[in-house]
Amino acid sequence: MEILKKAQKILEKHPLCNRCLGRQFALLGYNLENQTRGETIKLLLTMKAHEKILANNKAGVTALKTLATNGAFPMAMQILQMRKIPVGKARPCYLCEEKTTDISKLAEKSVKLLSDYEFSTFLVGIKLLAEIKEREDEFKAEFGLNLGEDMRNDFSRVIGREISKLTGKEVEFNKPDISILVNPFNQQVTLQINPLYIAGKYKKLVRGVSQSRWLCRECKGKGCKKCNWTGKTYAESVEEFVAAPTLEMTQGMTAEFHGAGREDVDARMLGKGRPFIIEVKQPKKRFIDLKMLEETINTRAAGKVEVHELRFADKxxxxxxxxxxxxxxxxxxxxxxxxxxxxxxxxxxxxxxHGILVRQQTPQRVLHRRSDRMREKYIYEAKVKRLSPNRAQLKVRCQGGLYVKELVTGDDGRTKPSVAEILGTKATPSQLDVLEVIERKQK
Ligand SMILES: [Zn+2]
Ligand SMILES: [Zn+2]
Structure with a gap:
C-alpha cells in the first residue's frame, strides 16, 4: 500500500503524534527526523483532503476530521474551523501516550545529573515497560509496517543529540564513560557511571607486603586478636598503596586491583615491575594528572612500593x-x-x-585454593652463584606459572626435578625476588 494511504488508514484507527507516525516509515528518506517525517505525511494528507473539499467531495471532510482529532494536526483543525464544520478534540498518541513529547526536558534533567561527573562520552539507553513495547509490535503487525524503527532507537538518538548539544560531549556506543538510562514514560533518569581504568607497573621493594588487600581469615575483616585488630592478614598491600590516592583523586566509590599474576608476600617484585590495572568504580573525576598520581602514590608508599608508566586503559x-x-x-x-x-x-x-622442562604437581601450600593438577614449565636459563659454603643464589628465567619455591624444595617429590633432588640434600628458599615479568604482546 502506498505510504499516504497507509498513514490515513492508521490514523483512522489510532491517534498518533508526529514522531510516532514518522517512526513507522523511518527507513524511507535520509537524514530526516521522525518528527518531521510524520509532520510531512500529515501535511500531505491535509492537502489531499483540502483538495477533495474544494471539489465538493464529502470524503475530504471525513479525512480532515481524522487528521484534526487522531492526527492532532493544527492545520486540519483550522481548515475545518474556517468552514464552520464542527469537530472533536485532538486525542493523545496511542503509542507514546503523549508522555514523550517533552524530550528537551528529559535532556535537561540528564544534564543536571551529569554535572557531578567528568566524562567525554556517553550513551542514552531507553527503558520501556514490556507492555509499551508489545503494543507497538502488535500495531506494526496490524498494519504490515516493516520500514519503521524501534521506539528505543528513536528516543535514544533524539535525546542523545539534545544532550550532546547541551554538553558538547559525544555519543559513544561501545565504551561510553557514562550510560544515561531514561524512561520517557515516567520521566525517570538514572546514570550508570562506567569504571575508569588506569594501567601501570609496580615494583615491590620490601618483603611482607601482599599484592591485594588480604582480609583476616579469622574475623573476615572485622578485627580480632589474631590480626591485631586490623582486620587484615598483612598490614600493607600494593593494592592499598595504589588505591587510596587513586580514589582520592578520582573521587570514586571503590577500586579494584588487577595484577598480571602475583608474587608471594615474602617475595619482592623488582626489575621493570609487574603490570597492573586499577579499576575505579563510579569516578567523579576522569581527567586526572597521572604524573601527579604517580608521585603521590610513590611518596606515600615511601620506598615500599613504587609505580610507574601510569596510563589510561580500557576493560x-x-x-x-x-x-x-x-x-x-x-x-x-x-x-x-x-x-x-x-x-x-x-x-x-x-x-x-638450564633449558629443561619441570614437571610440577600443584604445590601443597596452594592446594587449598588451586586445583590439584600436573603442569609442565620451561626453564630457559639458570645461573647459580655461591654466597657461602651452604648458601647460593639461583637466578632462573622461566615460563610464567612455575612455582619457584617448589623448584628449590621439591615439595615432597611433587616437583621434578628440583634443587634438593639434584644435589641430594635439603634445600630451602630464603629470599625470593621477581626480577622481571614479560607480558605477552597485545594483539
Ligand atoms: Zn507518539
Ligand atoms: Zn582478624
Whole structure:
C-alpha cells in the first residue's frame, strides 16, 4: 500500500503524534527526523483532503476530521474551523501516550545529573515497560509496517543529540564513560557511571607486603586478636598503596586491583615491575594528572612500593592481564642447603636446570585454593652463584606459572626435578625476588 494511504488508514484507527507516525516509515528518506517525517505525511494528507473539499467531495471532510482529532494536526483543525464544520478534540498518541513529547526536558534533567561527573562520552539507553513495547509490535503487525524503527532507537538518538548539544560531549556506543538510562514514560533518569581504568607497573621493594588487600581469615575483616585488630592478614598491600590516592583523586566509590599474576608476600617484585590495572568504580573525576598520581602514590608508599608508566586503559586490557600465565619471568632466590656444597656440585646444578622442562604437581601450600593438577614449565636459563659454603643464589628465567619455591624444595617429590633432588640434600628458599615479568604482546 502506498505510504499516504497507509498513514490515513492508521490514523483512522489510532491517534498518533508526529514522531510516532514518522517512526513507522523511518527507513524511507535520509537524514530526516521522525518528527518531521510524520509532520510531512500529515501535511500531505491535509492537502489531499483540502483538495477533495474544494471539489465538493464529502470524503475530504471525513479525512480532515481524522487528521484534526487522531492526527492532532493544527492545520486540519483550522481548515475545518474556517468552514464552520464542527469537530472533536485532538486525542493523545496511542503509542507514546503523549508522555514523550517533552524530550528537551528529559535532556535537561540528564544534564543536571551529569554535572557531578567528568566524562567525554556517553550513551542514552531507553527503558520501556514490556507492555509499551508489545503494543507497538502488535500495531506494526496490524498494519504490515516493516520500514519503521524501534521506539528505543528513536528516543535514544533524539535525546542523545539534545544532550550532546547541551554538553558538547559525544555519543559513544561501545565504551561510553557514562550510560544515561531514561524512561520517557515516567520521566525517570538514572546514570550508570562506567569504571575508569588506569594501567601501570609496580615494583615491590620490601618483603611482607601482599599484592591485594588480604582480609583476616579469622574475623573476615572485622578485627580480632589474631590480626591485631586490623582486620587484615598483612598490614600493607600494593593494592592499598595504589588505591587510596587513586580514589582520592578520582573521587570514586571503590577500586579494584588487577595484577598480571602475583608474587608471594615474602617475595619482592623488582626489575621493570609487574603490570597492573586499577579499576575505579563510579569516578567523579576522569581527567586526572597521572604524573601527579604517580608521585603521590610513590611518596606515600615511601620506598615500599613504587609505580610507574601510569596510563589510561580500557576493560579489554584486564582480560589480557589475566591471561598472563604464559608470560616469561625471571626470579632470583637465595637457597640454603642442608650441608656444605662443592663448586662442582653448584656447576652441575646450573647445568641440570638450564633449558629443561619441570614437571610440577600443584604445590601443597596452594592446594587449598588451586586445583590439584600436573603442569609442565620451561626453564630457559639458570645461573647459580655461591654466597657461602651452604648458601647460593639461583637466578632462573622461566615460563610464567612455575612455582619457584617448589623448584628449590621439591615439595615432597611433587616437583621434578628440583634443587634438593639434584644435589641430594635439603634445600630451602630464603629470599625470593621477581626480577622481571614479560607480558605477552597485545594483539
Ligand atoms: Zn507518539
Ligand atoms: Zn582478624
Amino acid at each position: 579489554n586490557l584486564i582480560r589480557h592481564l589475566k591471561k598472563g600465565e604464559a608470560i616469561e619471568k625471571t626470579y632470583r632466590v637465595t637457597v640454603e642447603f642442608g650441608r656444605n656444597v662443592s663448586d662442582d656440585e653448584l656447576t652441575s646444578l646450573e647445568k641440570s636446570l
